[in-house]
Amino acid sequence: MSTAPTGRTGAPSVSVVICVYTEDRWGDILAAVASVLDQSYPALETLLVVDHNPALLRRLAKAYGDDGAGAGARPVRVLANAGPRGLSAGRNTGLAASAGEVIAFLDDDAVAERDWLLHFAEGYADPRVMAVGGRTQPVWASRRRPAWFPEEFDWVVGCTYRGLPPGKTVVRNVLGGNASFRRSALEAVGGFASGIGRDGHRLPLGCEETELCIRLTRAVPEALLLIDDRSVIHHRVPAARERFGYFRDRAYAEGLSKALVTHSVGARAGLESERRYTTRVLPAGVARGVRDALLGRPGGAGRAGAIVAGLAATTAGYALGVWRARRDGGRFAVADVPASSAGEGAAA
Structure with missing residues (x-):
């Protein structure tokens, strides 16, 4: 397999980071890696960062031929999360060990x-x-x-939701499970903040990529952040996440996380996109649901009710999160991103 893009003058080299944490997703992990290895634009390297799971670390190292060769000799490298448990520290471990000019992130249950x-x-x-x-x-x-x-609530299951603009467009923030960053930008402003996103606790927290993107555009005012909807991934939604209980808990957790973001960057920047979403996108969604219910279409009333319940749960989480941040200071840690070490790192 080619280890660098060819035939494209000035094209950036891309490292792909996939953070993994459980053997329960073994098949998903293999499928995610296989989809990266089959790209029409070859990745420089694929880094699997294992979040404090020694058994999974050993199993993946064996599966991808950890023979002690140099990093450049292996298209897939297996690393242990060098920081605290959680997605942010795992991504930062991948950043520190990567060599690409661009760092792309893919969820471990996506293709x-x-x-x-x-x-x-x-x-x-x-x-x-x-x-x-x-x-x-x-x-x-x-x-x-x-x-x-x-x-309108597909973000609950980590997917693109109704309300995001189509095509290739400038946005406030990208979504972390399907995103890429210029390395030089992350070297300037730091990596993902620990203490905001998922860390192995019960609540499915998030927003670490939102905080990073706002921090980036504040440090580099001329920076552009894009979504290109031609860059498609397919994200598996397990049965447990199709239930209303998860929907409610994830919306509540989003409010908690959003409160930390606004405590850090201010409500104006932290809620800029959310204002349009809550005042335009969600009311339109409720109206569509009510219309469908009146026309006898299945699920219309349920969708309208879920939008109202999801917004209420998010608002409740946000209110509690604001109170906690004011009481406790709402502190979290931002990791430095070292200059590319050409693959030096904690390889398994």
């Missing part, structure tokens, strides 16, 4: 389409572009979207 990295790389032809995200489509365990589940 990228063949031109995923190609469209990411094309975005960086403009030197002002510091991040490029893509479109994430849900793959429901039940093989079809639950009738009550509103597309």
Whole structure:
């Protein structure tokens, strides 16, 4: 396999980071890696960062031929999370060990389409572009979207939601499970903040990529952050996440996380996109649900009710999070990103 893009003058080298934590997703992990290795625009390297799971670390190292060769000799490298438990520290471990000019992130239960990295790389032809995200489509365990589940809340299951602009467009922040960043930008502003996103606790927290993107554009005012919906991944949604209980808990946790972000960057920046979402996108979604219910279409009333319940849960989480941040200071840690070490790192 080629280890670097060829035939494209000035094209950036891309390292792909996939953070993993459980052997329960073994098949998903192998599928995610296989989709990266099959890209039309070859990745420089694929880094699997294992989050404090020695058994999974050993199993993956064996599966991908950890023979002690140099990093450049292996298209897939297996690393142990060098920081505290959680997604942010895992991503920062991958950043520190990577060598690419662009660092792309893929969820461990997602499969990228063949031109995923190609469209990411094309975005960086403009030197002002510091991040490029893509479109994430849900793959429901039940093989079809639950009738009550509103597309406006697909972010609950880590997917692109109704309300995001289509095509290739400038955004405030990219979504972390399908995103890429210019390394030089992260070296300037630091990596993902620990203490905001998922860390192995019960609540499915998030927003670490939102905080990073806002921090980046504040440090580099001319920076452009893009979403290109041609960069597509397919994200598996397990049966447990098709239930209303998870929907409610994830919305509540989003409010908690959003409160930390606004405590750090201010409500104006932290809620800029959310204002349009809550005042335009969600009311339109409720109206569609009510209309569908009146027309006798399945799930209309459920979708309208879920939008109202999801917004209420998010608001409750946000209110509690604001109170906690004021009481406790809302502190979290931002990791430094070292200059590319050409693969030096904690390889398994």
